[in-house]
Amino acid sequence: MIDSLDSLREEMLARIEQSGSEAEIEQIRVEALGRKGRLTLLLRGLKDLPSDERPRVGEQLNALRQLLETRLQDRLQIVKAQQKEKALREEFIDVTLPGNRGESGHIHPLTLVIDEIIDIFRGMGFEIARGPDIEDDYHNFEALNIPKDHPARDMQDTFFVSDGRLLRTHTSPVQIRTMESRKPPLQVIVPGAVYRHDDDATHSPMFHQVEGFMVDGNIAFSDLKGVLTHFLQRMFSEKAGVRFRPSFFPFTEPSAEIDIQCVICSGDGQAIQQRYCRVCKGSGWLEILGAGMIDPGVFKFVGYDPERVSGFAFGMGVERIAMLKYGIDDIRLFFQNDLRFLRQFG
Numbered sequence: 001m002i003d004s005l006d007s008l009r010e011e012m013l014a015r016i017e018q019s020g021s022e023a024e025i026e027q028i029r030v031e032a033l034g035r036k037g038r039l040t041l042l043l044r045g046l047k048d049l050p051s052d053e054r055p056r057v058g059e060q061l062n063a064l065r066q067l068l069e070t071r072l073q074d075r076l077q078i079v080k081a082q083q084k085e086k087a088l089r090e091e092f093i094d095v096t097l098p099g100n101r102g103e104s105g106h107i108h109p110l111t112l113v114i115d116e117i118i119d120i121f122r123g124m125g126f127e128i129a130r131g132p133d134i135e136d137d138y139h140n141f142e143a144l145n146i147p148k149d150h151p152a153r154d155m156q157d158t159f160f161v162s163d164g165r166l167l168r169t170h171t172s173p174v175q176i177r178t179m180e181s182r183k184p185p186l187q188v189i190v191p192g193a194v195y196r197h198d199d200d201a202t203h204s205p206m207f208h209q210v211e212g213f214m215v216d217g218n219i220a221f222s223d224l225k226g227v228l229t230h231f232l233q234r235m236f237s238e239k240a241g242v243r244f245r246p247s248f249f250p251f252t253e254p255s256a257e258i259d260i261q262c263v264i265c266s267g268d269g270q271a272i273q274q275r276y277c278r279v280c281k282g283s284g285w286l287e288i289l290g291a292g293m294i295d296p297g298v299f300k301f302v303g304y305d306p307e308r309v310s311g312f313a314f315g316m317g318v319e320r321i322a323m324l325k326y327g328i329d330d331i332r333l334f335f336q337n338d339l340r341f342l343r344q345f346g
């Protein structure tokens with residue numbers, strides 16, 4: 001009995017010494033001191049011993065139990081301390097190291113230009129309106145003074161969808177929709193996508209326009225000149241010359257096309273080292289805007305009295321402005337989503 005007690009002590013102490021986890025220590029405790037533990041069973045067997053041996057053996061068993069309990073407790077504290085040490089070491093975060101920066105995207109050059117246009121017109125008190133990309137014939141053509149047989153329809157190769165509906169060929173229908181639902185004074189710009197059956201280096205089947213109009217009791221052509229000159233000089237250069245040429249649009253009368261001095265050759269027509277400027281084709285001028293006084297016929301369609309209100313409207317191509325501003329010679333680059341291209345506009 002005493003011999004087996006000695007070997008039990010040695011075995012248990014050795015195992016406690018080698019244990020490396022809380023679970024392992026708990027397992028040893030159960031095996032030695034649990035309800036069916038080896039030491040527990042020995043203690044229970046005391047009653048079967050001759051009465052003169054019981055006190056001595058009992059004393060030794062109790063001493064062993066206390067020893068094991070103490071050692072288990074000590075070992076548990078050591079193991080816990082080691083685990084904490086390990087966790088501190090492994091989970092250490094050096095807050096002084098540079099972080100992993102997420103790659104941020106870039107604003108598309110067309111969005112940059114639209115935002116800039118909006119910003120300039122907001123500064124002059126214009127608000128923003130939007131309308132549907134899928135339009136009806138009435139809002140896209142009819143109410144803009146373009147009846148069924150009008151030659152201007154040929155200028156705009158239209159994509160038709162079902163039920164006589166179509167993809168709007170310009171942002172002008174939003175002008176009609178706004179005037180139909182509201183009364184003057186109105187000072188509105190309309191950015192948006194438009195669609196025409198056209199596809200080459202300077203034309204895309206989907207492109208963007210910003211339409212604008214101003215309607216009130218006494219709007220004159222001089223208001224149109226003032227607003228658009230201010231816009232162009234803010235958008236391109238304070239020093240750039242601006243030129244108004246007579247033109248024709250079905251929905252304005254009189255109509256004008258508005259040019260700005262070439263941003264590449266500064267209106268010279270000759271680029272650096274006396275070479276012919278390809279951007280303005282040697283003319284020194286770039287066509288940027290179409291505009292005019294809103295035709296009285298258009299006012300009648302929306303229920304305004306042309307005797308009492310007047311106004312001007314204008315439209316511009318966002319891609320064209322972006323191409324001039326950034327020196328881009330192929331419109332398709334805007335829609336290919338080539339990151340090498342887009343990253344240049346951070």
Ligand SMILES: [Zn+2]
Nearest residue numbers: 262265277280
């Ligand atoms: Zn030029």
